[in-house]
Amino acid sequence: MDLDPVLLARLQFAFTVTFHIIFPSFTIGLSAFIATLLVRWMLTGREHLHRLARFWTKIFAVSFAMGVVSGIVLSYQFGTNWSRFSVVAGNVVGPLIGYEVLTAFFLEATFLGVMLFGWRRVPPWLHVMSAIFVAVGTAISAFWILAANSWMQTPVGYELRAGVAYPLDWLAIIFNPSFPYRLAHMLTATYLTTSLVVLSVGARYLLAGRHPEESRTMMRMGIGMLALLGPLQLLIGDQHGLNTLEHQPIKIAAMEAHWDGSKPGALVLFAWPDEKAEMNRFEIAIPKAGSLILKHDPNGLFPGLKSVPPADRPPLIPVFFAFRIMVGIGLLMIVAGLVGAWLWWRRRLFEARWYLWPVAHGWWLGFVAVISGWIVTETGRQPWLVHGVLRTADATSPVPAASIATTLALFVLVYGIVFAMGIYYINRLINKGPEGRAVEPPEMGTPVRPLSSAAEAGREILSPQR
């Protein structure tokens, strides 16, 4: 059998990176949620907040472990699968990843130990600080990795010498044209994803009549975030799209299945883009609405797919459909947030089973939206690995197809087991629910005492937690 090493390398990387992104898109938001719970507990002393924080920390630990180990894999795959890329872009992208390790990875990994194992060892204020460090670390990590990815989409601040990129202006490289939009879009997406999971678990307990106090807190915090960030994400997404139109117009053409740039674009609700015939089949579209969104003018023009040769177009089917899935889920989240907020205002939120049931079953939607979004932006960048600089087909390692195929099978097997068990265990933790008694809330100004005696005091007032 004749296997294409480029395709295999892409499949392998697509698989490992898709698997990985599931966990950061949960843990970035979840760490912030836990830190918020702990800070609220410090301020109010309400016990159920601490119980909730401990409960979510267990789930966080399982998710974070899967995120860490799948992330280490990626840092080596740049070399194992894309060694030509690591030479061509290494001078520019390498340091961004390096800064991610130095500013984020060590911070989160080290204080995670305190966050998980420090409940009884360290005074409460230090424990809360550790949770905040972890949350900040995950967000800093997003900053650098999105800077690196955005540079691959919109490379600036460099020069090419003998086919290798050399940095000229680091600030331009980091704050490249698509970076602010991508960072805002992705961070908001992670907070939305987590909020929906939290809301979902709250609804699940309410439906089952369990943990009423904790559920209400989760429902309120989840709905608050969705109602606030959902509409905001729509705005950010729109701006991100306009930015992409400016820098990567063909990606937009693929997202919209817009073939002919000499006519205003329609808003294609559904179609089957036919790459060979260069047209859309089974199209349902609103004429000129695409131009209205992208150019803010119903007769505005933007480049179509036909403006470049077929070899320079991204694969249409994944880009086109993933974009619709992402937007559809985004709109659903806005609806969930606004309806929830309205019910909350009418004081009917905790009894409205018609609302609780779908929300309790929709916890996974955010993950699908995040993955779809990444498929849009990464597949939409093809055939380029670094837009306009390096083609994906030219970026591979001198590794035979058989090696890649074998390791791809191993990755699928190992990740399949780990993922299935991870989901199973997280579900078990959720079924068990928040339990145990919290530590006494700290009096204001506790940490005036020396650290060691404060630690002793923290330990004394603790009740058994198992």
Add this chain to the structure above:
Amino acid sequence: MEWYLPVIWAALIGTAVALYVILDGFDLGTGILFPYAGNERERDQMMNSVAPFWDGNETWLVLGGGGLWVAFPQAYAVVMPALYIPVIIMLLALVFRGVAFEFRWVAVTSRKYWNFAFSGGSTLAAFCQGLILGGLIQGIKVENGVFAGGPFDWATPFAGVCGLAVVTGYALLGATWLVMKTEGAVAERARGQAKALLLAVLAFMGVVSLWTPLAFEWIAARWFSTPNIYFLWPVPLVTALAALMVWRWLDAGREVPPFLASIALFLLGYLGLVISTFPYLVPPTLTIWQTAAAPASQIFMLVGTVALLPVILGYIVFVYWLFRGKVREGEGYH
């Protein structure tokens, strides 16, 4: 090009790799010794002794790999494809043992599988790291700055011996760590294991020290030519001294010093390898200067490293200090 930048970076990455080998060495080593524990309570104790640290320890591996890419992209682009299979297997093994830290606590009926994932993953990861080390020392076929060998070039008896040597070495670090951090039956057993492992480690160090100069002429030239030999003869002597101290302190029932002496033993072995290969990153063809990143990239990253590394080391020491002393029974968040 400034000749000193690659030297600084080689020293920094060398330090990161050394820190990785020691820090993840003891927690992988704890995993390697996992099957020899008497019961689940003892396994809990062993796992809890490393649980707060393993994640931070593994971050040094990311820094080592990431650092190699940042500072020496040409070497990274040769080494990773050349050692493709051991690298990927190592990563997969680390996946298993990493998630085992969390899954084992939540599991009920499947706990024994996660025990196996933890010990098997730790052992396999250590073995693959040895293969990678051996694969590097024995040299990689390079043409025009690109890897030009086959997918199994690394698979030699020498690399296999290096694999076993690293497993044994990590197990020694793990055993002396357990002597320091645990008490009761776990610590007792670890003390006995440490002695046996020490002898095995010395045997492996001897084999590798004889094998490398005999098989690879550039290594023989490095050690046995004048004037090098006048400067280098203390290295094996100090190594022997460190080994002796590990043994005597173990015998004397000391708890902390055997671990520190094992670290010293490891660092000396590491120093020996550095002496054998410097300034080659990809022996026997590519040096640190040939593979270096653009000076602008190395400087940009160096500024951040100089500013941040002390902070990182500071809070890492702080966290080790927070969790100082013996592991307490039943301590954990689960």
